[in-house]
Amino acid sequence: MGCRRTGGCLLALFLIGCGGDATTASGPALPPRPEVQTCLPDVTDGMPALLSDSGCFSDLKSLEPGPDLIPYEVNSALWTDGAFKPRFMVVPNPERIKITMNGSWQFPNGSVLIKVFGLELIAGDPGSRRAVETRFMVRNEGRWEYYTYQWNDEGDEAELLDQRKTVEYTIQGPAGPEVLEYLFPQHDDCVTCHFQPHDEVLGPKTSQLNRTGSYDGVVANQLDAMFEIDLLTKVFGSSDEINAGDEPKMANPQIGQGSLEDQARAYLDANCGHCHRPNAYASSADHGLDLRYEVSLEDSGLCDAMRYFPEWAGTPRVSPGDPQGSGILQRFV
Numbered sequence: 148m149g150c151r152r153t154g155g156c157l158l159a160l161f162l163i164g165c166g167g168d169a170t171t172a173s174g175p176a177l178p179p180r181p182e183v184q185t186c187l188p189d190v191t192d193g194m195p196a197l198l199s200d201s202g203c204f205s206d207l208k209s210l211e212p213g214p215d216l217i218p219y220e221v222n223s224a225l226w227t228d229g230a231f232k233p234r235f236m237v238v239p240n241p242e243r244i245k246i247t248m249n250g251s252w253q254f255p256n257g258s259v260l261i262k263v264f265g266l267e268l269i270a271g272d273p274g275s276r277r278a279v280e281t282r283f284m285v286r287n288e289g290r291w292e293y294y295t296y297q298w299n300d301e302g303d304e305a306e307l308l309d310q311r312k313t314v315e316y317t318i319q320g321p322a323g324p325e326v327l328e329y330l331f332p333q334h335d336d337c338v339t340c341h342f343q344p345h346d347e348v349l350g351p352k353t354s355q356l357n358r359t360g361s362y363d364g365v366v367a368n369q370l371d372a373m374f375e376i377d378l379l380t381k382v383f384g385s386s387d388e389i390n391a392g393d394e395p396k397m398a399n400p401q402i403g404q405g406s407l408e409d410q411a412r413a414y415l416d417a418n419c420g421h422c423h424r425p426n427a428y429a430s431s432a433d434h435g436l437d438l439r440y441e442v443s444l445e446d447s448g449l450c451d452a453m454r455y456f457p458e459w460a461g462t463p464r465v466s467p468g469d470p471q472g473s474g475i476l477q478r479f480v
Contacts, residue, residue, distance in 0.1 A: 176362040176372035180240040181214045187237070187259050190285055190292070198281060198296045198305035203237075203261060208303045210263065210278065215240075217378070218362075219369055221355040222397040222404075223413035223440075227264060228327060231276060235261040236351065243380045244373075249441065250353035250395055253382075260284040260348065266327070269319045277302050279316065280331060284341070284348065291348070293337035311336060340421045340428070349421050354397040354440060370394060397440050408444070416440035436464075449475070 186203035187194075195201050205211040212218065216235040224232065238244060242255035254260075262282045269275035283294040296305035297314070311333040318325045341349065353370070360369045368391040373379050380387045398405025398413040405413070415423075420438040422428040431437040434455070436448040444450070453459040453474035462474040470476050 175375060176360070176365045176367035177217065177376050179376055180217075180238070180378070182240055184215050184237065184239050184257065185213050186215050186261075187283075187285060188257075190287055194283070194285075194294045194307055196307050198298075198307075201283075203235075203259070207305075216261070217373070218360070219351065219356055220358065220360055221350050221417070222358050222399045223355065223417040224401065225350070225417050228266070228329060230264045230266055230279075232265070233263045234350065237261075238378060241377070243378055244351075245380055245382045246353060246389075248383045252348060252351050252353070254286050254348065256286050256288065258286040260351065266316055266318065266329075268316070270321060275319075278305070279314075279329060281305055282332075291341060293332075293334050293341070295331055295333075297331055308333070350417075354395040355417075357391055357394050357396040358399070395441065412438075412440050412444075412447075 237259040239257040264280040398409035400410035
C-alpha cells in the first residue's frame with residue numbers, strides 16, 4: 148500500500164502496520180488545500196446513509212483519505228476501550244481555524260472532524276486491526292452536528308446509525324477470548340461531553356496538537372505544518388505568526404513524556420476535563436473540579452475533599468503519598 152502525505156501511512160499503520168524510514172523524505176509536510184471540498188461539501192439534506200457516499204475517503208477498504216483530509220494526532224488521547232483512533236480534519240479553503248487566547252480552536256462552517264475507531268481483534272497482532280466505527284463532527288450554521296457510522300464485518304462499508312446501540316466484539320487475549328461490549332453513541336450522548344454552550348472542540352487545540360507528526364516520511368511539528376498551508380490564525384495579539392516552540396504543549400502520558408504530575412493532569416484533561424470544567428455537564432461551580440490542563444493545581448480542586456459520594460465523605464481527592472486515601476484514584480480502581 149502506498150503512503151500519502153494526507154495520512155496514508157498513518158492509516159496503513161492502523162490497518163496492517165507499515166514500516167519505512169521516517170527521515171528519508173523531504174519537502175513540505177502537507178500539500179496545499181484543494182480548492183474544491185470533496186468531503187461532505189453540503190449537509191443540507193443530512194448525512195449520506197453509507198460512508199462510501201461521503202466523499203471523504205478515496206478508498207474505503209484501505210481507508211485512503213480524500214484530498215482535503217488533514218491527519219492529526221493528539222498528545223493525550225481519550226481512552227476508548229483500547230481502540231486505535233486515526234483522526235482527520237477538513238477546513239474549507241481559504242477559511243482558517245481561529246486560535247483563541249486560551250488555546251481553543253474555532254472552526255468555520257463546512258469544517259469536518261473525523262475519528263475512526265478500530266480494535267485489535269487478536270491482542271498484540273497489528274494484522275488483526277479492523278475499523279468498527281467512524282464518527283463525524285460537522286460544523287453547520289454555527290454549531291456542531293454529530294453522526295456515527297458502524298462498519299460491516301467485511302471492513303468495506305459503514306452505515307449511518309440513527310440511535311444508540313451496543314455490539315459485542317470478541318478479542319483474543321493472552322488468557323483466551325474476551326467479549327467487549329462496544330457502545331455506538333447517539334446525538335444525546337455526544338452533547339453530554341461536547342457541551343453545547345461551548346463553541347469549541349475537545350481534541351483539536353493548541354496544547355494537544357503541539358507535537359510531531361509523520362507525513363509520508365516528512366517529520367514536522369503539526370502546528371508548523373498546518374500554519375505553513377495557511378490553516379491557522381490567531382484572534383489575539385499583533386501577529387498571526389505561529390511557532391510551535393513558543394506555544395503550550397500538553398504532556399503525553401502514553402509515552403511517559405513530562406513530569407508525573409504533567410502526565411496525570413494531561414490524562415485528566417483528556418478523559419475528565421470535558422465535563423469537569425466551568426459551565427459544563429459536571430460544572431466546577433457545582434462539583435468544585437476544573438480538570439483542564441492549563442488550570443493550576445491550586446485552582447483545579449484536586450486537593451479538596453470529595454463531594455457527592457457518601458462513602459468518601461471528607462476524603463481528599465488527592466492525598467500526596469497515600470494512594471489508598473486518595474478519593475479520585477480509588478474511583479478509578
